[in-house]
Amino acid sequence: MRLGPRCVLICFAFAVATSAQEGHPLVGSWHGDWGFGSASRQDLTVVVDYAPDGSHVTGIANPGYDHAALQNIRLTAPKPTDWTVKFEVELKDKSGKATRYVAEGKLDKIGSDRRTLTGTWISGSSKGDFKLTRDRDYSR
Amino acid sequence: MRGPTLLALGFAVTLTAPLVAHHSFAAEYGNEPANLKGAVTKIEWQNPHVFFYIDVRDEETGKVTNWALEMGAPAVIQRNGWTRTTMKIGDIVIVTGTKAKNGKPLANARSVVLASTGKKLGAGSSEGVTP
Numbered sequence: 001m002r003l004g005p006r007c008v009l010i011c012f013a014f015a016v017a018t019s020a021q022e023g024h025p026l027v028g029s030w031h032g033d034w035g036f037g038s039a040s041r042q043d044l045t046v047v048v049d050y051a052p053d054g055s056h057v058t059g060i061a062n063p064g065y066d067h068a069a070l071q072n073i074r075l076t077a078p079k080p081t082d083w084t085v086k087f088e089v090e091l092k093d094k095s096g097k098a099t100r101y102v103a104e105g106k107l108d109k110i111g112s113d114r115r116t117l118t119g120t121w122i123s124g125s126s127k128g129d130f131k132l133t134r135d136r137d138y139s140r
Numbered sequence: 141m142r143g144p145t146l147l148a149l150g151f152a153v154t155l156t157a158p159l160v161a162h163h164s165f166a167a168e169y170g171n172e173p174a175n176l177k178g179a180v181t182k183i184e185w186q187n188p189h190v191f192f193y194i195d196v197r198d199e200e201t202g203k204v205t206n207w208a209l210e211m212g213a214p215a216v217i218q219r220n221g222w223t224r225t226t227m228k229i230g231d232i233v234i235v236t237g238t239k240a241k242n243g244k245p246l247a248n249a250r251s252v253v254l255a256s257t258g259k260k261l262g263a264g265s266s267e268g269v270t271p
Contacts, residue, residue: 004144004145028182029181029182029193029206031195031204031206042202043197043202043203043204045179045181045195045204045206047181047182047229047230049229060229060230062179062195063179063180063181063195063229063230064178064179064195064230064232065179065232067179067230135181135182135193135206137184137191
């Protein structure tokens with residue numbers, strides 16, 4: 001009968017650990033928008049997942065017919081509170097012409113499943129901004 | 141008596157999370173049909189129910205809404221022909237089902253058609269099953 005309290009503690013520890021398991025901070029589905037200031041915005045979806053061998057993460061923008069692979073994804077954290085993400089992507093416009101964008105953003109609310117990634121992008125002489133929020137799971 | 145009581149409490153704690161997510165169809169979904177087409181953005185292959193998410197674009201405004209779609213238990217939909225690789229991120233799917241009562245972009249999927257192949261798959265929905 002002395003096993004009871006220990007059992008409770010073990011069960012509780014497992015329950016907490018599984019719900020807090022998040023893995024790589026970029027992995028997940030992200031929704032938001034991008035554009036020039038507040039006047040010209042377009043919806044943006046980004047999905048990041050582990051590569052099949054688990055060695056790195058891969059991602060796509062706007063899954064579906066017009067999807068584009070994220071390239072050169074780099075996540076750096078010089079300080080525990082300072083997470084920077086860089087990636088490149090080639091998005092097609094309505095005419096089908098591909099344009100390369102280089103994006104750099106900052107991860108905030110890193111401890112939340114609704115963490116955010118905000119930053120800027122550059123394409124040639126054009127500059128703009130983007131904001132993404134990681135999706136929450138309905139099933140949790 | 142203290143030991144068995146605590147043991148029971150321990151089991152209750154560990155079972156709480158899955159039980160919260162397990163609910164009847166009638167409790168969450170109403171009568172409004174859902175007919176959606178979009179690209180898959182996330183798949184959660186887990187008990188008690190499989191969820192997947194699609195981006196649905198409003199053709200008039202261009203606005204994208206991410207819908208959460210609930211299917212049956214993994215074991216049930218596997219019997220309907222699903223595997224973990226049946227649907228992948230980016231696949232275009234056509235979903236029929238029933239919208240949630242709370243007005244959120246959430247629906248119970250009754251059938252899923254893969255647009256690339258036209259293959260129709262049952263979703264193991266609990267719709268029509270007595271709660």
